[in-house]
Amino acid sequence: MYLNCHTYYSLRYGTFSELELLQLAKEHGVTQLALTDINNTSACLNFVRKAPEYDIRPILGIDFRNGVEPCFVGIAKNNEGFLELNDFLSEHIHQEKKIPEIAPKFEHVYVIYPFEKVLQNEKKSFDEHEFIGVSVNELKRLRFSKLLQQREKIILLQPVTFRNKRDFNAHRLLRAIAKNTLLSKLSVTEQADEDEKMYAIPNLAAHFSEHNFILENTQKLMNACSIHFDFSAGRKPQNLSTYLGSKKEDEVFLEKLCQEGLPYRYPEVDKAVLNRLEKELYLIKKMGFVSYFLINWDIISYARKQKFFYVGRGSGANSIVAYLLFITDVDPMELDLYFERFINLYRVNPPDFDIDFSHRDRPVMTEYIFNRFKNVALLGTYVTFQSRGVIRELGKVFGLPKDEIDLLCDGAIQAGRLDNISALVLKYTQLLHGMPNYLSIHAGGILITEKPIHWFSATNMPPKGFPTTQFDMVIAEDVGLYKFDILAQRGLSKIKETLDILERDRPKEFAKFDIHDIKAFKKDPKINNMVKMAQCMGCFYVESPAMRMLLKKLEVDTYLGLVAASSIIRPGVSKSGMMREYILRHRNKGRAEELAHPVMLEIMPETYGVMVYQEDVIKVAHHFADLDLGEADVLRRGMSGKFRSREEFQKVQDKFMDNCRKKGYDEKLINEVWDQVASFAGYAFAKGHSASYAVESYQSLFLRAYYPLEYMVAVLNNGGGFYKPEFYVHEARMLGATIHPPCINNSNADNKIYGKHLYLGLGYLRELEQRVMERILKERTLNGYFMSLEDFLDRLIISIEQISILIRIDAFRFTETNKHELLWKAHLFLNKTKKIDHPKLFTPRHQHFEIPSLYSTNLEVAFTQLELLGFSLCSPFELLATPPLHTTGSKDLELYLNKNIDIYGYLITVKRTRTHTGKAMFFATLLDQQGQVFDTVLFPPEAARYMFRGRGVYRFYGKVVSEFGFLSIEVIKLQKQDFVQDPRYADMKTSAKVFDQKKLNNQEGKIEVRE
Structure with a gap:
């Protein structure tokens, strides 16, 4: 009977989740229910997924409003109707258009106009699919309305927004937050009616006893609606099903690409390689993942044509097919990468590919994907209300002064000393905590679907300018939509910029090496010695104090050692205490035979019987606890935090324990092994993922070893790394560079290297305006170097404050004039000269000023640099x-x-x-x-x-x-x-x-x- 139900995805309006709505409906004896959030479809898929568990038949729709002003409610007759609703809503969101008061002519949608809107608009005629909605409160007014004559068009439209008084209070607070106003000043027109609640079916029947036809009309409409999405275990992927147009063509093309990649990747092909390839291709075809691989190949092929630097990682890096297609640079044969982590017959979702690009290149790649494929959207994610943020918002709503809000945020007030208002703030903070606040964008997820994106949800249009789904990755996977991860990474930007510098300034050196020749880097003693000595500052993933410490403790001097270290450093291994145990076993090879359980040592000989990688969870579950590969993967996914519910995970955990007991393992051993498994909790890497990181580390280390100054400049120009820029400037000095402060003739916005002379960028000057910097660089490019301060001031319009920054940092030192003298000159020049912003026909004549002799001390220079750059160029000592x-x-x-x-x-x-x-x-x-x-x-x-x-x-x-x-x-x-x-x-x-x-x-x- 309920056709207008809201969840908290009616943002800053609704007060409970879609699951709580279903529970509420079950408690009230409701057997079918329509979810109609306000201009939002975020909860729809999960509502449909979970409704059967509550014995409820789901119906989907949208409550279309302008702000809180209702226009009409659209109810989807079927999936095609849901698509129509999503198309309509998305168009208005994308173009920021107002929702019209009269709905368009939908084909598969019922339109319900609220009783009050019909009275206001004096709408008299209604199409077959249009109805008048009356709430319980409006029933008494209906008795005296002419609309009662249109008996077949009147249905029940009782909004459900609250369960109780507390929900209503939370709603008012959310509305006040949304309107950025005090609760006491919140307009009644911005709030819902407190009576927007659910009645038990017998109570509802009693209210409408004199108007049974309304309930009959409503029942008839609801019975005519049906929505279906497949959430079964055997569901088919909803991604683009073919790449070339047919599955057969796709399969032939994938095999062709693999054969083309074989000679480059394996100059001497052996039987093991061919067997692995045959096995992978068989399963990829059987599981229907061929198009997924080809789309990833298409993406990286375009990147290669553009000479974009990238790294492919994720569980897909365990695949030889991915290696042959150049999606990754990780050789699964060399590393003995566990095939079942990449793919197995129980796996529903395709293997994970995370493709990292330079942060400068990713926008280009994203645009390419949207232009290349038809049904594309960014994956959404919700930013939720968190405690400190809610306290701040509620503090403002209740009118608390900032000082008191700060104290509440810091937990600096004891509960017994709270006044009534502060106590209310903390009380309702608990209620609002975790509710969705606004829709954001997943870090890198892109969906490419067979059906239109709006088949699944409406889309928002965030500032990035690409349609974004109103649901997140968890429900996307549940319905069979698997994301393509296109990520930005500054580590790659550093490598790419180093290569650009070498290609521009040292083309002969650039031609000498192939940055993808990882096999050569792995054997390079200079690089391996750097790893062993932890001389890795600025290098991807290996420069942090913790990583330097681990490398020294493990005495890592090989690529394989670095692969292990990359995963051992993760919190999962260290939390379980197994990082220390791994180091002990690594340094004392007899310790593993003495302490490790024989089965564990047999499963993981390479890591001395210690779980290090994600696939070790699968191996241990499968071989140690006799779980099948499907159950083992459930365990692995449960550890990764991607499960919405832990019920399935709990069942597998119980079976893990029972199987171990049946095999006669000691209870202490079972608990120790389980503790190791549980400690991973989403923090361990897949081995292929670790190997991808290690590849990038070796590429960084190669550049640092042989082109250290160019590399350090690239590090500085791309946001540094683990440390602050000051430290990388110091590192460049230690590597032989002479460091120069910014110069108007030699510096760009970023840092620039000339041989062994590193000129800091103008961008380091905190107070220098962006437009001034751009003007300087543009003028210098067009008309050449500046010859003097006067020449500079003649050619540019600049304020005394901005020129002072440049003079104080010694950016005019080429004039060989003391900066105090230059400051006097600048003041006198700008005060006496009227600037005209147009080309000058003649060189201006300047008045000569008599200025006393001035000097600067080294100490003054150091403190000026400290102020303007954030660090000084002399030793802090x-x-x-x-x-x-x-x-x-x-x-x-x-x-x-x-x-x-x-x-x-x-x-x-x-x-x-x-x-x-x-x-x-x-x-x-x-x-x-x-x-x-x-x-x-x-x-x-x-x-x-x-x-x-x-x-x-x-x-x-x-x-x-x-x-x-x-x-x-x-x-x-x-x-x-x-x-x-x-x-x-x-x-x-x-x-x-x-x-x-x-x-x-x-x-x-x-x-x-x-x-």
């Missing part, structure tokens, strides 16, 4: 108020092993973590006075006493320890060192004298060293 008492550094750690050391370090990064008891501790990475890196740890007692207070130089006293050969300092005490006072705001002569004397002492080696 030169800025200390008290010079370091000694030069102890990273090189001395071995000498102090198991002894206490006194050392100074410039802070690079700090990681704050907690012990299993919840106590805070710190891991910090620093630079010593020689520019080398060292690592420290503050355990909870020290972490409670000492805090890192931002960047700067710290003095540490602590014990040097070694764990598996990795040296670090367990800090006993630390003290932040003061910088000398900024001379621009102090007595310049005194500060400058201290600074210059310190420099002199350093040059003469007059530094006191304390033993």
Whole structure:
């Protein structure tokens, strides 16, 4: 009987989920129900999927409104009607058009006009598919209306938005948030009627006892509606079913592409390769995944033609077909990649391909996909209300001052001291928490479907300019829609820009190598030694302190070792305690035979019986616990967090335990193995995925090894990496570069390398306006270098504030004029000269100004750089108020092993973590006075006493320890060192004298060293 039901996907209006709506309906004896969210279809597919579990027959529709003003309700007679509704809604969303008050002529849709709208519009005639909707409250007005004469057109339209008073209160708060107004000022017209609730069927019949024909009309309409989507286990994929037009053509073409790729990938083809290829092709065809592979091939083929750099990863990287099609650069034969992780007969969804592009190239690739294929959309995802955000929103709605809102967000007010308003904020925060707030875009998911996208949902048009589904990836998979992941990654941008720099500046060097020749890189001793010594700064996935530590502990010096390390570093392995166990077994080969269960060692000999990769979950479930491959994959997917419900996962877990007991395993062993399985919880990599990461790491390492300065410039120009830009500038200096501050003649917006001279980009100047920078670069490109300050000011319109930034950073140093003098000149020039924005016929004559002799100190330059760039180009140790008492550094750690050391370090990064008891501790990475890196740890007692207070130089006293050969300092005490006072705001002569004397002492080696 209910044709107008809302969930919380009626954004900032509805108050409960589609499952709660179904539960509510079941409790009220409802057997069929229409979901009609306001201008939204997000909940529709899951509503249809779950309705049978509540013994309810689902009907779909849309409540079309302009804001909260109702226009009409569209009810789909069938799937074609749902398509019509989605087409209509999407058109109005995309073009930002108002919904018309009169519906168009739909073919498979019933249109219901609310009683009040019919009265307002005085609509008198109704087509066969059009009806008048009356709610319980409107029934008494109907008795006195002429509309009662149109008995066959009147149906029940009782909105369902609330279950109880609390829902109504939540609704009012959501409306106030939506309108950005105080709750006390929320207009009644912006709210729903409190009576928009569900009545039990007997109560509804009682209300309409005098107008039974209304219920009969409603029943007749509902019975004529039917919607079906296949959510069964054996459902067929809904992706584009063929690539060339027929399955046979697709299969022949896929085989042809594989044969073409064989000579390049395997110059000497053996039987194992052919057997693996035959097995994969058989299953790919049988499972109906041929078009999925060919579409991915099409995408990367276009990228290759454009010379775009990319990496293919995901479970599909376990496939030899993907390797032969150049979707990935991972050789599954070399790595013995587990076939069943990639594909098995129980698998419903196709293998996962994540294709990473440079963040500059991905938009081009996305546009290509939308132009190349017919039914394409980005995959949506919902941003939900989270606690802190809800507290802020509700605090504003209730009129709390910002200070009180901040305290509530930080949890700084005890529950007993809360006033009534603050208590209400926290109460309703719990209610709104987790509700959808607005639709966003999945990180990289694109759908390419056989049927029109609007067969499944309406689409939004976000700022990116591509249609986006109103549902997420979980329900997409449930209905048989499998995404293509087209992702952006800055690591690839760094590689691509390095190649661009080499092609432009060093074409002979560029011609010497193939960046895809991974086999050669794997054998390169220079690269492998860099991995072993953890000299990986700036390199993809291997530069973080944790990864450098692991590489040293494992003594990794091979590609296969790096593949393992890439997955071992993930939280799943480390959380289970198996990272440490893996290191122990790696360093002591006899330990695995002694401690590992024989079955576990037999399953995973390469990783010493330790679960490291996602497919190890499948192997252990299948071989250790005798689950079939389908059940094992359920376990693996359950760990990945992609399950909407954990019921199926729980059944498989119970069977895992029961099977192990039947096989006679000890209960302690069963629990230990299960704990390892459970700890993965979505964090482990598939081995092929790890291998893809390792390929990219080796490509990065190759460039860093042989073209270090070009590579470091590319790192800086593409957002850096784990560390701040300052550190990569330092690294470039350590690699032999001379670093220059921004220059109006030699700098671009980004950093630029000339031989061994690195010019920082104008983009580093925080306060320099984008339009000013663009104007400078455009003028320089069109009319050549600037010859003097006067020449610059003649050619450009610029404010005194903006020219001052350039002068202060010494961007006019080619003039060999002191910057104080240049500032005077600029002030006098801009005050005396009237700028005219048109080409000059003659070179202007300038008045000569007498300016006194001025000078700049090194200290003043350092602090100006610190202000304008965010870092200075001199050593931070030169800025200390008290010079370091000694030069102890990273090189001395071995000498102090198991002894206490006194050392100074410039802070690079700090990681704050907690012990299993919840106590805070710190891991910090620093630079010593020689520019080398060292690592420290503050355990909870020290972490409670000492805090890192931002960047700067710290003095540490602590014990040097070694764990598996990795040296670090367990800090006993630390003290932040003061910088000398900024001379621009102090007595310049005194500060400058201290600074210059310190420099002199350093040059003469007059530094006191304390033993």
